[in-house]
Amino acid sequence: MCELKAVKVENLYFRYRTGFSLENIEFSVEEGEFFGIIGPNGSGKTTLLKILSGLLKPQKGTVLLFGKVPWEVSRKEMAKTVTLVSQDFFPSYDFTVKEIVEMGRLPHQRLLNGASKRDEEIVLKSLELTDTLKFSSRTFWTLSAGERRKVVLSKAIAQDTKILLVDELTAHLDYSNVSLVGNVMRKLKESGKTIVAVFHDINVASLLCDRLAVMKNGRIIKIGAPTEVLDEGVLRSVFETEFVVLTHPVTKKPLAFLK
Missing domain, CATH: 3.40.50.300 (P-loop containing nucleotide triphosphate hydrolases)
Known part of the structure; x- marks a missing residue:
């Protein structure tokens, strides 16, 4: 099978x-x-x-x-x-960070039932995981671009x-x-x-x-x-510029640098 x-x-x-x-x-x-x-x-x-x-x-x-x-x-x-963590997340209303992350739980909730205790626990865990709990009461558009990116990830994590x-x-x-x-x-x-x-x-x-x-x-x-x-040849062909590929001393993964 x-x-x-x-x-x-x-x-x-x-x-x-x-x-x-x-x-x-x-x-x-x-x-x-x-x-x-x-x-x-x-x-x-x-x-x-x-x-x-x-x-x-x-x-x-x-x-x-x-x-x-x-x-x-x-x-x-x-x-x-499936959830898409996109660069194109532009809420029309300036929700708080916590409200944005709570949106991730909507697919799991029944109409009119509202959020459960488990939903709340998942939201808080998602905020903690991405280090965004500290500004959960701030509104989304007051954050830096990097902070907003972490909030969108938190929402995706909460969606589970x-x-x-x-x-x-x-x-x-x-x-x-x-x-x-x-x-x-x-x-x-x-x-x-x-x-x-x-x-x-x-x-x-x-x-x-x-x-x-x-x-x-x-x-x-x-x-x-x-x-x-x-591989240097593959990267040269795809990006149309020269690269040097080295090995990370700890992970042994390849690292690419412009030549």
Whole structure:
């Protein structure tokens, strides 16, 4: 019997009216795996995440999340399976941090029942995990870009889905918060969560991910462990510039630097 994959994508084709397209996208992600996607700007990384979340529907191909087709399941049901941690979170009202994180519990609540004691416990735990409890009473738009990014992650953690889709999580974060968020993501993986994340920083992706997919011009160029993917030739071809790849002295993961 074939084991059910957390994510399975076959022969995916998607095209915007502007002309950009994703073509021949195929990959799968195991349950509990941390799968990273890297590539230059405009290569289709964020578009792919939006398709996996069900926000966009491809013209062709198969997308399955634990055997479910995202756009054939109710939004509330899908919200119990997958959440998208996006850069494009712009609440129209200036909610407090705690109110934002509480929104993550909505898919688990019955109409008119309101939040339970367990919901409250999960919200507080999510705030503590991301070090955002200390400003939980502040309003969202009074925070820095990095602080807002951690709040959006807290909301996703509170949603408690099997799969987290993460878009440029460490953007706008200083080194201390990159380390904090990296440790949070490791804990989520250890708890059994499946993570598919887009990275701008190649080295953060290398340190966190089990496998990486490299994208360029709407296509996946290579998939493999960081040691297989972060090759000077592959990086030169994809990013069109010269790199030097070294080995991290502690983790033994590859690190890429501009030559």
